[in-house]
Amino acid sequence: MLNSYIKFTIISLCICYCQAAELPFKSGEKLSYKLYWSKMNVGTFRSDIKKDRIIDGKAVWHFTMLIQTNKKLDKIYPVRDYLSAFCQKDVKRSLKYSVNQNEGKTQRIINLNFDWDKKQLTYIKNGKVRRQNKLKKDYIDPLSLFHALRSLDLKIGKTEIIKVTDGKVFVEAKINVIKNERIKIGKKEYDCILIQPDISNLKGVFEKSKDAVIKIWLSNDERKIPLKFSSKVVIGEFYAELENIDKLPGNKK
Numbered sequence: 001m002l003n004s005y006i007k008f009t010i011i012s013l014c015i016c017y018c019q020a021a022e023l024p025f026k027s028g029e030k031l032s033y034k035l036y037w038s039k040m041n042v043g044t045f046r047s048d049i050k051k052d053r054i055i056d057g058k059a060v061w062h063f064t065m066l067i068q069t070n071k072k073l074d075k076i077y078p079v080r081d082y083l084s085a086f087c088q089k090d091v092k093r094s095l096k097y098s099v100n101q102n103e104g105k106t107q108r109i110i111n112l113n114f115d116w117d118k119k120q121l122t123y124i125k126n127g128k129v130r131r132q133n134k135l136k137k138d139y140i141d142p143l144s145l146f147h148a149l150r151s152l153d154l155k156i157g158k159t160e161i162i163k164v165t166d167g168k169v170f171v172e173a174k175i176n177v178i179k180n181e182r183i184k185i186g187k188k189e190y191d192c193i194l195i196q197p198d199i200s201n202l203k204g205v206f207e208k209s210k211d212a213v214i215k216i217w218l219s220n221d222e223r224k225i226p227l228k229f230s231s232k233v234v235i236g237e238f239y240a241e242l243e244n245i246d247k248l249p250g251n252k253k
Contacts (some may be wrong), residue, residue: 027062030049033229035085035239037238043070045062045068050063061087061144062084079121081103083143093116098110120169121165133170139165142166149197154195161174162234180220191219193217
């Protein structure tokens with residue numbers, strides 16, 4: 001259930017990317033979150049942007065995420081999920097995506113290989129090729145979307161579209177830009193932009209329960225940091241709040 005929330009949470013998002021000279025994130029960024037279920041702390045997840053990698057002679061983004069339950073929930077349903085993604089610097093095409101999933105008694109490794117020369121996506125589960133699909137348009141993986149949504153030119157009342165795939169389902173996901181809002185996390189208050197992704201049938205970082213409404217609050221500044229996520233579920237509500245931002249060289253925030 002926890003990872004379904006993160007996979008809710010922590011999409012969606014032809015896309016209108018912000019035309020700014022720089023993206024709102026940099027290599028070296030580290031964001032840490034606390035996870036709650038009906039106000040009870042159940043775990044953490046951490047989003048890192050690693051040092052650029054070179055693939056086919058070009059620098060690419062390397063995104064990672066670690067999701068884990070705390071000691072209390074470990075006794076009932078332990079979760080240790082590690083996600084990794086390589087994406088073009090314009091955040092419009094994914095190159096590789098992997099999920100090492102450990103949830104309760106479930107253990108699986110999923111790998112997606114995007115071959116843009118052949119226009120082919122290969123889906124590998126536990127070391128075996130399970131399916132291959134044609135890539136007719138640009139697609140990003142679910143983890144890269146966690147960052148790509150920050151590159152959108154978000155205007156209140158508008159809906160942005162981005163193409164996302166988990167290797168099985170190909171979705172033109174919608175990002176509905178709802179309103180400006182001020183929220184409080186701990187003792188601090190933040191000016192935010194509230195968005196609601198419509199990502200039905202997609203598995204990955206933003207996977208959600210059926211008919212649940214996903215809400216994401218991004219900081220209303222040049223970095224558009226995801227500050228909070230929430231989603232109603234059958235029993236209660238899952239939500240995540242930013243706990244820590246590691247400072248980057250050259251950033252005052």
